[in-house]
Amino acid sequence: MSDKHLARGFEADLHLLSTRLLEMGGLVESQIALAMKALNTWDVALVELVIEGERRLNAMEIEIDEAVSNIIARRQPAARDLRLLMATSKCVANLERAGDEARKIAKRMRRIATDGAARSINIAEIKVSGEMASQILRRALDAFARMDTVAAAQIVQDDEAIDNEFRAFVRKLITYMMEDPRTIAIGLDYLFIAKAIERIGDHATNIAEFVIYVVKGTDVRHVSHEQL
Template identity: 85%
Template sequence: MSDKHISRQFDVDLNLLSGRLLEMGGLVESQIALAMEAMNTLDLPLVEQVLDGERRLNAMEIEIDEEVCNIIARRQPAARDLRLLMATSKCVTNLERAGDEARKIAKRTRRIGMETNARSINISEIKVSGEMASHILRRALDSFARMDTVAAAQIIRDDEAIDNEFRAFVRKLVTYMMDDPRTISIGLDYLFIAKAIERIGDHATNIAESVVYVVSGTDVRHVPRDQLNPDASGN
């Protein structure tokens, strides 16, 4: 994740931190996959697996943040090293929140599974956006592990596709609910699921933005997507 330092132990600390971050990322990916599978199949035992897994994510967030604080206190890093540690803490927060969104999907799925008309709405856009969100999160974690700003910039631009799927589903959902008021309750549950997926994409984008910040020192959080340079410098 960084250049070699005079202190080998500093490199060891950073590598261990990177490993923990990627481990947490893998757990979040698993949580999202389980939540989407539960939604697709209305498999309620899978819902419980997602809810159980969230406790582990919360514990990992605390553990990694504590280690970041310990490294800062011991090493007093500056420049890129300090940006890296700050970005790692932010990434951990985004991963935990993405896990929260998986929990929301699972809880709404449990409600839907108890409805008699659970299959009354075509949710193809949700399925597509879920796959896209999972993929973009995996790419964001990979770009963070390699500090690849070009890949990170592409991820930031690609998030728009998930937003488009969300908007398409909302338009279709409104039509369903207007045509048949009996679908309103279940339609709102699916709306919350679609929004949770969109937020997962946002958290992945936040991780990609952290890569640019670490490498270039440039904050691109409010730079329009179409103005990002190929090298993601934001200048």
């Protein structure tokens, strides 16, 4: 087989891998949307849909990781191609964990729905941060598809906004708990949900950082925003 045919075969392998990664990302976006809808509408029936979707995510993670291993074994890539395959595997892990967080939100919401005190707590910050996390994940996947380092760097900066919403909600939650001890149990449930949303934003940010790693060959996971 000629080098040209080998190159085309390798490109086809990478394209298929990228397609599967983006499909998995789309499923995670759907999971987050369902979890947030359940929280907004108190529809416990949506919880089972999120749990079922999480099983599919687990299967996709295994499938894509196996594909990455097979490509590395058969093609023995180097430089940027190797970085792309390594980053793909890490992105898949982050997507699976983001899906786990969506499942946690949905399951915690099922508990909250039976508590009469739940509706007395204003969760505006949770709703805002949930939308932010979903948008950042979508942008991170788009940056990965286009290998857009400028967009990726901006995502890393923007994740701070989700952290700010989380901190604002924690401060408000403490006030609720101090004024009415009966809200402590439900407040802790909401705190769990807010933390899960913050982690989804973190996973999306990790994906953006891997874009920079693939293109520039530089690991930026622990550099400051100014350095980035």
